Amino acid sequence: MTSTLTISDLTKRFGEVAALTGVSLTVAPGERVALLGHNGAGKSTLMKIILGLIPATGGKVTICDAAPGSTAARRAVAYLPENVAFHPALTGEEQVRHYLSLRGERPRLAMGLLEVVGLAHAARRRIGTYSKGMRQRVGLAQALIGHPRLLVLDEPTSGLDPVSRREFYVLLDDLAAQGASILLSSHALTEVEARTDRIVILSKGRVVAEGSLADLRRRADLPVTLHVTARNGYATDIAQSLPGAIMVDGALHLTCMQADKLQTLGRITDLGDKVADLDVLPPSLEDLYSHFSQGNAP
Amino acid sequence: MKRILSTASTEFRIALRNRWVTIALVLMAVFSLVLSLAGSAPTGGLGVDRLSVTVASLTSLSVYLIPLLALLISFDAIAGEAERGTLSLLLAYPIAREEVLIGKLAAHLAILALAVLLGHGLAAGVAIWSDQSAVEGLPALWRLSWSSILLGATFLGAGYALSSLSRRPSGAAGLAIGLWLGLVVLYDIALLAAIVADNGGWFTTEAFPVALIVNPADAFRLFNLTASGATAAAAGVGGAADAIPLWHSLSSILVWPVAALALAAAAFRKVTP
Ligand SMILES: Nc1ncnc2c1ncn2[C@@H]1O[C@H](COP(=O)(O)OP(=O)(O)OP(=O)(O)O)[C@@H](O)[C@H]1O
Numbered sequence A: 001m002t003s004t005l006t007i008s009d010l011t012k013r014f015g016e017v018a019a020l021t022g023v024s025l026t027v028a029p030g031e032r033v034a035l036l037g038h039n040g041a042g043k044s045t046l047m048k049i050i051l052g053l054i055p056a057t058g059g060k061v062t063i064c065d066a067a068p069g070s071t072a073a074r075r076a077v078a079y080l081p082e083n084v085a086f087h088p089a090l091t092g093e094e095q096v097r098h099y100l101s102l103r104g105e106r107p108r109l110a111m112g113l114l115e116v117v118g119l120a121h122a123a124r125r126r127i128g129t130y131s132k133g134m135r136q137r138v139g140l141a142q143a144l145i146g147h148p149r150l151l152v153l154d155e156p157t158s159g160l161d162p163v164s165r166r167e168f169y170v171l172l173d174d175l176a177a178q179g180a181s182i183l184l185s186s187h188a189l190t191e192v193e194a195r196t197d198r199i200v201i202l203s204k205g206r207v208v209a210e211g212s213l214a215d216l217r218r219r220a221d222l223p224v225t226l227h228v229t230a231r232n233g234y235a236t237d238i239a240q241s242l243p244g245a246i247m248v249d250g251a252l253h254l255t256c257m258q259a260d261k262l263q264t265l266g267r268i269t270d271l272g273d274k275v276a277d278l279d280v281l282p283p284s285l286e287d288l289y290s291h292f293s294q295g296n297a298p
Numbered sequence B: 001m002k003r004i005l006s007t008a009s010t011e012f013r014i015a016l017r018n019r020w021v022t023i024a025l026v027l028m029a030v031f032s033l034v035l036s037l038a039g040s041a042p043t044g045g046l047g048v049d050r051l052s053v054t055v056a057s058l059t060s061l062s063v064y065l066i067p068l069l070a071l072l073i074s075f076d077a078i079a080g081e082a083e084r085g086t087l088s089l090l091l092a093y094p095i096a097r098e099e100v101l102i103g104k105l106a107a108h109l110a111i112l113a114l115a116v117l118l119g120h121g122l123a124a125g126v127a128i129w130s131d132q133s134a135v136e137g138l139p140a141l142w143r144l145s146w147s148s149i150l151l152g153a154t155f156l157g158a159g160y161a162l163s164s165l166s167r168r169p170s171g172a173a174g175l176a177i178g179l180w181l182g183l184v185v186l187y188d189i190a191l192l193a194a195i196v197a198d199n200g201g202w203f204t205t206e207a208f209p210v211a212l213i214v215n216p217a218d219a220f221r222l223f224n225l226t227a228s229g230a231t232a233a234a235a236g237v238g239g240a241a242d243a244i245p246l247w248h249s250l251s252s253i254l255v256w257p258v259a260a261l262a263l264a265a266a267a268f269r270k271v272t273p
């Protein structure tokens, strides 16, 4: 067994709606995979099938050599559903203690888990009094129970503030370093860009792109943007020698294809002293995402 | 086993905080006290002890109250989790659906049992305190206690089944009220109407006894009244059925809890979160 999760040719239909079509995907131990896609692209559906909560229409899913929903698979997988709201009458600690018991772990570990997600101070308060982000943290705490081989997290950072998001990804790094596989969905592309090993873009239930960020950049072959700041008075000179450049807020903006990048850079260096500063901006994940999800897939 | 216990204690805690425990205990205590105080008034040489009189009136009350309490406690069990989104999480845990149901049932049944035992204890206390001979009614009271708990289990199971079928708390609440009205109130009215119209014919002699036995609430009343030989004194549906052997109603109140829970398990198994 080399991969924790293997999905091959998975199809799911809800009556007329084709939620997933021919999805194949593998996740290796220690790998962090981000699932991106528009609303309704099929991310949550894919996750529910992996967990065995809903049956697939066709295709095959294996988790650590077990079928989705089997006891072995459920022992190995932790899940965080989207928009989960725990019972308002319980305290955070009571809720996590219960989940620990369900996994056959000692309930005493609850405080430690809540500390990890930064909720220790509110552990004895009822969940009904929690803020949205605090409720999300209860969900994260329960997903860390035991040593899951695979974490399936549906929009785990929704509702978290920027600092907590960063802490959350540090947590994931630790888990991945210990060999856990992570499959998460998100609409926050910038955080995904920095903190995951591989990106899978779903569009209308199909995988339209898959690979590391560098892979996707290469494949999309989107133009690179160059920002050139001229020394006082030389802006027009530079604009003349760089056809296609446009003035934006005192800097010259220029785009070129990946293949022409070095050549263009050479032309800029030739300008010598006239150039005060130069920034090279590769296409962002947002650009890649729109490129692939609008059906420009190769 | 640990999973079931944890589910049960969590559910009990939730019910405690939602005041279901208080409501159930207070209702049963108040009604039992009122009925036993009323039953302690001079019985006018009827030849029955005071506790037995109280048991007869408690039986009539329990037929309405126990199913209502059980349905109110149980209607949210599955639908509430589905709406909050915790059901999909729960089902992703290594716990069988049956274990979830058994855990919830254990907590909810414990609440009902506490309420029943408290109410009946108070009733016994009042009756015996005012009349020593009331100890003769204790067996009848005990019979009422355990059959009330079984009746509660039946309607808890029905509540879980409705909760699984509707998947939304508001829908489940509507179905629960409908079931209560149908089985506990309208059923008897319909039977009485049919008997009156039938005027001693086939319905009264053949269909009516069966109709009483298959309804868990009627079987409960019938069992308690038959067992204490009070059918003659009881009015209405109970009075019309003293010919039915005790074991018929006894089997009904024993079989129904199992059947209702099996139904609940079947309905819950069909739920996809
Ligand atoms: N139970 C269901 N019955 C019918 N259709 C469904 C059901 N669940 C999902 N769908 C449909 O399947 C498609 C995929 O939904 P899904 O929830 O997987 O999207 P998503 O990628 O998670 O979107 P979001 O980013 O909004 O969470 C949608 O068209 C949705 O309407």
Ligand SMILES: [Mg+2]
Binding pocket: A043, A044, A045, A082, A154
């Ligand atoms: Mg979703």
